[in-house]
Amino acid sequence: MQMKISTNYLRFSLLHRFCHFLIIISFFGLVLTGMPLAFRNYDWARWLYELFGGYPTAGFIHRICALITFFAAFIHFIFLFYNVSVQKKKGFFWGPNSLLIQPRDVFDIIGDLKWFLGIGKRPDFDRWIYWEKFEYLSLMWGTLVMALTGLILWFPVQFTKIIPVSVAGIIDLPSIALIIHRYEAILAAGFIFTIHFFHTHLLPEKMPVDEAIFTGKITEEEFKHERLGQFKRLENQRLLENYKVAPPSLFVSFITRLFAVPILITGLIMVGFMFSALIVWAI
Amino acid sequence: MVYKLKESLVLRVLSGLGDFKWFAHFIISVVVVSLSPAVLTAGDNGPCIECHTKPDKLKTAEKAKIDPVTGEIRVVSMLIDEGTFKASAHGGEDFFCTDCHQDLEGADLSEGHKPNLKPVDCITFCHDDPAEDYLQSSHVKLMKENNRDVPTCKDCHAGLTYHYTPMGEKSPRDVPRGTDPVHRRLTIESCGTCHQEYLSSYRNNAHGQVASLGYTTIDIPVCFDCHGKHKILNSEDPESKVGKERILETCGNCHANANASFVKHIEHPQIKNIKYYKKLLTALKNARSNPEDLKNLIKSPQTILCLVFVAYMGILAFTFSSFGVHSLLCWFATVRDEYKRKGHADEDQH
Numbered sequence: 001m002q003m004k005i006s007t008n009y010l011r012f013s014l015l016h017r018f019c020h021f022l023i024i025i026s027f028f029g030l031v032l033t034g035m036p037l038a039f040r041n042y043d044w045a046r047w048l049y050e051l052f053g054g055y056p057t058a059g060f061i062h063r064i065c066a067l068i069t070f071f072a073a074f075i076h077f078i079f080l081f082y083n084v085s086v087q088k089k090k091g092f093f094w095g096p097n098s099l100l101i102q103p104r105d106v107f108d109i110i111g112d113l114k115w116f117l118g119i120g121k122r123p124d125f126d127r128w129i130y131w132e133k134f135e136y137l138s139l140m141w142g143t144l145v146m147a148l149t150g151l152i153l154w155f156p157v158q159f160t161k162i163i164p165v166s167v168a169g170i171i172d173l174p175s176i177a178l179i180i181h182r183y184e185a186i187l188a189a190g191f192i193f194t195i196h197f198f199h200t201h202l203l204p205e206k207m208p209v210d211e212a213i214f215t216g217k218i219t220e221e222e223f224k225h226e227r228l229g230q231f232k233r234l235e236n237q238r239l240l241e242n243y244k245v246a247p248p249s250l251f252v253s254f255i256t257r258l259f260a261v262p263i264l265i266t267g268l269i270m271v272g273f274m275f276s277a278l279i280v281w282a283i
Numbered sequence: 284m285v286y287k288l289k290e291s292l293v294l295r296v297l298s299g300l301g302d303f304k305w306f307a308h309f310i311i312s313v314v315v316v317s318l319s320p321a322v323l324t325a326g327d328n329g330p331c332i333e334c335h336t337k338p339d340k341l342k343t344a345e346k347a348k349i350d351p352v353t354g355e356i357r358v359v360s361m362l363i364d365e366g367t368f369k370a371s372a373h374g375g376e377d378f379f380c381t382d383c384h385q386d387l388e389g390a391d392l393s394e395g396h397k398p399n400l401k402p403v404d405c406i407t408f409c410h411d412d413p414a415e416d417y418l419q420s421s422h423v424k425l426m427k428e429n430n431r432d433v434p435t436c437k438d439c440h441a442g443l444t445y446h447y448t449p450m451g452e453k454s455p456r457d458v459p460r461g462t463d464p465v466h467r468r469l470t471i472e473s474c475g476t477c478h479q480e481y482l483s484s485y486r487n488n489a490h491g492q493v494a495s496l497g498y499t500t501i502d503i504p505v506c507f508d509c510h511g512k513h514k515i516l517n518s519e520d521p522e523s524k525v526g527k528e529r530i531l532e533t534c535g536n537c538h539a540n541a542n543a544s545f546v547k548h549i550e551h552p553q554i555k556n557i558k559y560y561k562k563l564l565t566a567l568k569n570a571r572s573n574p575e576d577l578k579n580l581i582k583s584p585q586t587i588l589c590l591v592f593v594a595y596m597g598i599l600a601f602t603f604s605s606f607g608v609h610s611l612l613c614w615f616a617t618v619r620d621e622y623k624r625k626g627h628a629d630e631d632q633h
Contacts, residue, residue, distance in 0.1 A: 040486070040495035055498035116612040118619070131609070153489065157538050160545040168544035172584040175549045176591055178489050183595035187602060194603075198610040204617050 006219040009243040011212045015079060020213050022072040023139075024263060029065030031189045031270060033058040038182050042280075044273050066150055073143055096126040096233060099137070105130040124229035131199055135191075142188045145180060152177035186274065193271035201264060209264060214256040215248040323381065323390045330392060331380045335363045342395060372460045405436065416514035425517075461512075467499040474506040481506075484551035502537075509533055509550065553585045554592040563589070 012020075033052045036045035052058040083089045091097040096104075108130045111123035128136075152159045156174040163173060201209045205225070212218045223231050234240040248256075323330055334340040341361055348359050368374050373383075381388045383403045390396040406414045414436075417423060426433045459466035471494060475482030485491035490504050499505055509525055516523035524533045534541040534548075553559035563586065566577040580586055 036496060037492045040492050046496055049496050055493055055496070055500070056502065112613075116616045118616075122616075122620070156548075157540055157542065157545050160548075161542050163544045165543045165547070168547040170582055170584055171587060172547060172549045174489070174545075175552055175584070175588055179552070179554060179588060179591050179595070183592070183599065187595070187599055190599075190603060191606070195606045195610055198614060203614065204621060 006221055006247070008217045008219055008245050008247045009223055009240075010216055010245045011218045011223075012216045014216065015075070017213060017216050019072050019076055022068055022075075026065040026068035026072065027192065028263060028266065029061055030069070031185070032266075033062040033065070034185055035189060035270065035274070038186060039274065039277050042273070042277055063154065066147070069143060070147065073147075096230065097128075099128055099133050101130075101133060101137070105133065124232065125227045126229040126233065127227060129227070135196055135199075138191070142184060145184050146188070149177040149181040149184070153181060190271060190274060193267040197264065197267060201260075209257065209260040211248070211253060211256050211260075214260060215252055217245055217248050219247070323387060323392050323396070326379055328380050332363065332365055335361060336365055338362060342398070370459075413513040420511075420513060420515045421517050421520075422515060461507075462501055464499045467501075467503075467505045468494070468497065470507060471499070471505050480556065481551055484553060484556065487552050487555060488550055490550070504537065508536075547584070549584050549588065552588050554588050559585065559589060 032048060036049035036058070039045040049055075049058055052061055080092065084092050093100055094102065104126070108123050108125060111120060112130070114120035115122045152173055160168060160173055163171065200206065200213075203210075205222075212222075218226075231240070234243065338344040344361055346359050346361060347356055349356055383405075384400055386401050387396055417436075423433050461467070471482065471485075485506070486495045493503050494505060511524040516526065518525045520526050521528045523529065530546045531541055531543070534546050538545065563580055566573075566580050570577045
């Protein structure tokens, strides 16, 4: 029997993969040093905080990771700015390559719900599936909220200086920032470690990780299964050839798994801790 | 004297060894002076430590004591942990046992000192200032007005130590320093035994959440850093450390350049206090008959914090329930398709 070597296509550019890598590193650093404060009454939180050096070391790690997040966001917006304003590329705000919500997504959602219930076929998604768009947009929104509230908590004296005394008696900026920062963090960590993981990495066909975001490459079978709309579109436009690449080497695949699987497990353990705290609190 | 005899005996043996006579004299006199149990003089802890660190040298290692105020009977150890004593606020170079146990000065130790000493008077000669401050504090004033038992020095200071006697009781003898992290952590719990609501709201704050993880170095403010130690006054009182006139200075101790807006910070957020929500609801219910109540509550920064908290609880619940269901459905649909595909593949093979 002969093994059929499938054609591979490039799905993520090096820049996007690098940004995802930066976000993984900084996000885990932030969650592991920040979550103990939100779950301060539990022994695992104390253990985890001590593991990262306790006060004030864990706080320094938290701030360094925040700076890495800022750096990743900076790269992303430079990329957007360069493509839109300098190179005058189109399709960033509208069309199949855009990450913004469009009428098409409404039909995709309806089609997907039909598929869930077994009434219809899986919709032919284009480059970005609606939940991927949602994840991207919530990452943008979440980063903005976390960065702003985090900076307020980092420099409380400087930020309160902006606020007049009479308003400060009603709107207590650092306290509001702390509450938003804490619960937005629980929202973000909970979302990434459950919804994002289960939608992309832990699907039965992808288990344990979707390597595309690390190697950048996707096989033809996966491409057709996941995003038939995009595949057909590129085929019709005769652009498909431009995306053809050599399959990832075994070494790259191995390194990807070596890096991604422990991180994935760490995230699942974290969400387990957080969920158990919810149960303890409910009881 | 017994020691004189011993000295000459040993001296005779040593002098036989040759020219080390002067050296032997020196060694022996040092040994004899340090062992001599004659009379206790001020300025020397040696004779006390000599016996009070070894249970077999004491007539009684533990004593039952009746508290003159509460009438409680406690077992108190007579043993001293030298390391703990040295590390305590009273463990400095120029502190001596007889400074506090004054009735022991000049006592004859050849038969052991008298068994029952006078209670130590902390206030008269040394700590008169904190005692006076304390008498002016809200603790004393308010509680006297309300006919309640005023906390005594011991209510706060005893039992705050980390030196345990053999019976497992805490000994009030080792006075810890205000900079000691363990002591600082324990003070939070001491204040919290009475001020429970303030303790739990403190734990929701930026300062308290770090303290809750067990970090209470001087970088992390505990109750007394903001409220003071002995002269704790109501925050309405202008002289209070958290009152209008002094709060800039208090916050400024850690936050350089603290400004007037910064010090409006809510250190005790009520976001998890069900009583505050009940108060809000009753104010809403009586909005027509008593609009002032509701106005005041809306103007309070606490209300905004509570609304933000409730909003986030809603966002969390909605996001996880909707996307949780979505993920599960997506998962099951994928498995179902896979199963169908495999089924067809099997049919094709047949």
